[in-house]
Amino acid sequence: MTKHVRHNRSRKAEPADLYRWLIVCAGALAVFDAAWHLQPGRFDPGLLVLAALAALTSLYLAIPVPRFDTNITVSDTFIFLALLLYGKESAVLLGAVEGIFAGLRASKSKRPVTILFNAAAVACSVWMTGHAMRAAFGEPVDLLNRSWSVVVTAVSAMALVQYATHTWLVAIGLAIKTGQSLWQAWRRNYLWSSITYFVGAATASAIVWLNATVGLYALAVALPTIVILYFTYANYLEDIRATAAQAELAERRRAEQAEQHVRELNRYIAELEQTTRALEESREHFRYVAFHDVLTGLANRALFAEHVRLAIERARRHADQTFAILFLDLDRFKYINDCLGHAIGDKLLIATARRLESCVRQVDTVARFGGDEFAILLDRVTDANEAVRVAERIQEALSVPFQLDRHEAFVTASIGIAFGRNGEYIEPDEIIRDADIAMYRAKEGGRARYELFDKEMHSRAVSRLRLENDLRRALAKREFCLHYQPIINLQTGRLAGFEALARWQHPERGLVSPVEFIPVAEETGLIIHIGRWMMQEACRQMDAWHRQSPVNRQLTLSVNLSGKQLTQADLLDQIEAILNETGLSARALRLEITETVVMENADSAAAAFERLRKMGVRLSIDDFGTGYSSLGYLHRFPFDTLKIDRSFVGSIGRSDENLEIVHTITKLAHNLGMEVVAEGVEREEQAILLRSLSCHYGQGFLFSKPLDCAQATQFIELVSSGEQKPFFSLPPTAEETNGVDIPFIM
Template identity: 40%
Template sequence: MESTSVHNLPVTQTSGTPLVGGDDSHPDCAIHISEWLAALPQLAAIFSYENSEIHFKQGNARFITVFRSSPERGYVQERVAKEWRERVIGFIQSGRDSESFELRRDGKLGPEYFMCTLGRLPAAQGRAEHYLFTAIDRTSERTIEKNLRRELLSDGLTALPNRTGFGEEIDDRLANGSWSDTSQFGIIAIDLSRFSRVNESLGPMAGDELLITVAKRLKSSLRQGDVLARIGGNDFAIFARLNNGLSDALHIVQRIKEALSSPIRLSDLQIRVDCAIGCALSLNLDDDPDDVVRKAQAAVKIAKRTGKVEIYRNGVLKEAQRRFSIESRLRDALAQGGLTLAFQPLIHLQTGEITGFEALARWNDEELGDVSPVEFIAVAEESGLITPLGRWAAYEAAQALSRWDAKFGQALPVGVNVNLSPIQMARDDVASMFEEALRYAGIAGNRLTAELTESAIIADPDKARKLLVALKGLQMPIAMDDFGTGFSNLASLHSLPIDILKIDRSFVSTMLEDHDKAVIVRTILSLAESLNLKVTAEGIETQALALALQQMGCWQGQGYHFARPMGENDAFDYWRARWNFETI
């Protein structure tokens, strides 16, 4: 078969006019508007706007079922008709081609939500402009969103608002409530003091049960319009409308105390709920609620220390912020070696010899400057940093003795006193800590004296006795600090392995002017003698005080009269100068 290339085929010019077929060559494409609407998967309808009125033309079955309650009444329920009408007229007058909005209506099973769209249809000659309305049912999606939001804003255990939900509830009350010119609001913060003990002793299930019961009782103490929230692990807060200022807040506090006064039964135990309560009041309704909540929390921290209901005062939040800064900086200082020890001499009052030094923590921070030990030790105890701080002091004091021995060429005839916090005694293995400090430094136990307060012993006498016996096993002397300011039981004092009583400076510093203080000092000296204990007097700031205590037979003293606390090298030089003087 002979092949022919397509390039060789003849090409002829055709007419530019399309061919017209017969009447039966094309199907009928005319589709009625109702069929177009029926084909749409969403609710759909067509409207017109004539003579300032909206007229329903046609709608699909989905639209009729949902939006048309009856042909006579119109196309939407009365409750949403006004909003819908305003939306449609606004769209028509805007000149835009399309618009979307959400419509809410009340259904048989609750609120229903629809995402609606409006669009313009091409205008036809001789008729008004028409508009296409469509709506997608978003009720299930909104229900899911609502449930998720409820979970986000509420506490899963008590079903109360959480911290975020509490803020939103407050904003809603302030925005939508009816408030007079003299009204203000207050925040009452509540901290369950012994919650951690319940968790540790009875387990988390009991802790959860306690929280649920407390939440119910607190809720029973609320007035109409008050909001209760759980804003932390064992922290609750109440938003209260105050028409009479502080008196209203205190009335609510009294109701809270009454609600929590009776014990709560957990398992077979009756648990008494102790709480710390702090209040903060707004100055006016424009106050930032979050700021008032922070002030209430600052007040409750003070209430935990004082045991009383605390009302926020100006400056308290600043103090709380400083305490937070101190905690943060102290944590870094402990990790990076930012603290130092100062040493205050202990003087034998009969001979003038230096018998030892008391080690005192000192901190100079590059941001905070010189921070008082009274301030940073309180923060350390509150934050739990007292344990690493106490360990650092014990190790550093032992190492200082070791360095002094190396300088002198032999063991110095002095020791160092190290203070023990009651919190460290309760949480740390203090005996092992001292054993390690002595072993690493290579010094004898009798050169490191542990100073502890009466309150540390009274808090848990059995545990304190075991600790003291363990320290005596290391040959360490034991001194009871601030003696006379606590409530020691003399019988237990006699049974404890204590070597030294330290008379608090509050008795010593004014004993020459105050006869009662002098009597107390003499009594302590007499008691110590009968118990075969040595006595150290603190706060000796004048020669007259030193001579008076010497005449009373006091063994040892310390105070500014002899020397202020000094650095490690200065302390060694001070001892060497006095030692040389005494030996000559």
């Protein structure tokens, strides 16, 4: 074993010694070159004194560096002095002498190769420094005759080159010897020593300057200066040693504290093991809590999904093993929760869970997903009819009122049913998703009912999601545009205004009908952004038409207002800002609101309508007759116009019943001082009948389809110039015939 270690050490020493001998050869060449080119006049007693001082300081005045196997001397100052006073050749020889004495001091084994390597490294670095100085700044002995900027630059360069070449030559040898990387060896052992080189160069240049200016002999000045530097740095390193001792003391204290912490940690570990044993005893309880709903005790979503996964696996292996998923959502549960409180709501959920369990078999699984959502796994059912019978049984069970403390509550449920067959589903989330889709379809169909999932439902859900995503992108990419449908004065046949209608120019599908995207925009809240843009763009365009001709200033603009917009707190400020920005008169703007929107937001709508009326904006009740048709709100709200829905207008002339309805609505509006607009006028016969009933305005395909901006502008020009043919025959009114009824001329 010892032989093996020694063999390894010898193998590492061989390349290190080879490198040292290479440097020794290079140093010998540098010394030979210096001796060959040394001018006799440069060799004087002063140089000998410098050599003696350098040797003595290297041998006796070395300062050990704490935590590093190295020493610091001030002999570099004498080398720099020799370079500045006597030139490169003298400095190389002095450096070789200083290196020998430094090697004698530093080498513990006193091996010749180590001593010679140290001297050669100094000689090589001084030789490189001298050549660099001569190439860049000329002869070093003439340096102080240059400008101060050149002197400072040259001294800094001299210190830097000497520092870099000397430390890297030594670091390479150390790296080879220790097996460290070159960078690691240099950074750890020599990076910090740069200050001694720069201080030595600065001191040497100062001494040379004093010698040249004051006239004192250089060595007389150098000795006290160097002594001062030496003792200053010695004190500095002594402070470092004291600091290191304090750090070691602190380290011992930290070690003692660590031992104390270990003892405390052992005590904590013992307590933790005791706690762990207690937790292991209640593992089954925690398992139950992890897979069950805390409130109702039913399975939670995770356990339900696992049961569904097992059912899917059974159905995949056996074609006759089918199953069904029922997804339930309680209707109006939020209303009960808000009115009676969360405590009563929780009791209702618990009671609902018990009734659901009573409607299924032991092999089935009932779960609560959260809130008022429940799911049921019907395992091993024969066909869809069996799942339907369970859904009907649940509806019947929930129809019985719940007695909750002193309160009685009625709830119904919307149920979606998805049927699992062989290989149809792979993951539990897929069939749960489909049952959820069917449940929402049941809610859309009127609630308190059930729906069976089919592929078309999923396609519709995917299409709706895609439409919603496209709708969001359409807002960002400005894919919406406005079309304008003319509104005609039925009494004069003249253009009275336009209704602004939003259109979506889809990049792939083309023009998308508002019937398709407006409901999605309403549900997602995007209608707020669409409505704001629509009102701003329409008002801007109508103002532009007003400015084209004085005749056009009589035109009005009708814009639809959604329920989402009506609930916005800053709606009125938005409208006022749009009117101010576009310059459109408030009297030219008509806001159309449907009956349903008004009744659903009656309280907030009343104050908003009153402020709009004060602003001068006109209000129109849209699609009258299709919603609540309440006479009370016609008195309560300040409407100016009543619009008859197209479902009544479309059949007048063919159905006496609808004609009477339109006549009644028109008469009611007249009695309330409101104007009447008929929608969906498509035949001349309808226009003539509406005129005979004193209906003020009409709009529909008889007059024009909705037009884009350019077409609407052209339409206005045709009407203004008289080139537009009459939309229908205008028979005399009763006043014009003194009350005599004259047949219409078709």
